[in-house]
Amino acid sequence: MRLEQLMYLVAVNESKSISLAAERAHISQPALSSAINKLEDELGIVLLKRTNSGAQLTEIGELIIVKAREVLNSIDEIKSIAHINSIELNGNISIAVEPGVNITIMPDILTTFKFNHPKVNALLKVGESNNILRDVESGKADFGIILNTDAVRESKDINFSELFTDEFVIITGKDRKIAMESPTMTLQQALSMPILLYNTEYITDCGVSCILKKYGNFNVSYRVDNLEMMEKILTHGDIIAFVPRFMADEFIKTSSIKKIEIEDACLEASIILIWLNRHHLSMIEKEFIKIIKLTCCKKMQ
Structure with a gap:
């Protein structure tokens, strides 16, 4: 039994895919499969069930993987002790x-x-x-x-x-009417306005929308997948976005964005x-x- 065989078994269990595990271990898929097959032969058991939906641990494999992780953790601890003053990881x-x-x-x-x-x-x-x-x-x-x-x-x-924890605030273009009217806004006022979401898919169940939906219905007018486009849209229309305060504070340093506080609610981020x-x-x-x-x-x- 070799350490790399245990490492490959853990990698397959993590990714549920022999090909993905091989890619991340920087070896060929046949080489990884061969290493696990040899481990199975040595132990006289089947560790993985190979199906169309991926690789799954067998019942005995679930028990083996616990011990494999313990072994690898122990190896890491030994390395850490040996190189405590000169760790050179790669x-x-x-x-x-x-x-x-x-x-x-x-x-x-x-x-x-x-x-x-x-x-x-x-x-x-x-x-x-x-x-x-x-x-x-x-x-x-x-x-x-x-x-x-x-x-x-x-x-x-x-x-x-x-x-860390933070709270959501509203951002919009600093020259927009809503930014000039008041430094604060009620949550219901905000939810009634056109909202921009940072989203990398054509769906509405992003992290921000999952939080907002607890407070009522809202109108998603735009979904964008980069901050530059987000800023341009906010500065060219009466659109708002909900972002954590630390992100808003960074935005307003160098851009034409204004931060608006939510006056009647604290939305935790x-x-x-x-x-x-x-x-x-x-x-x-x-x-x-x-x-x-x-x-x-x-x-x-």
């Missing part, structure tokens, strides 16, 4: 984040992590919370930084850790870090999580 990390997080917090996170671990490549994707949730659930991303929504709490496959609960956290990823949490803590002080 590999890849993929993370998907909300646009507000991307423009405010991620530059510090990525530059700090790269300075500490120059041989690690961080692959960043920007998206909408519920789409990121699906990417993490499917194994396309190792981590996500998103809004906490009911979809996260209902997922049986996701672990999450709260990074909980920003969380998510990962698969069946995902084995490597040393690289544990270091990455430390930097994410430390950076968020400093930013929100």
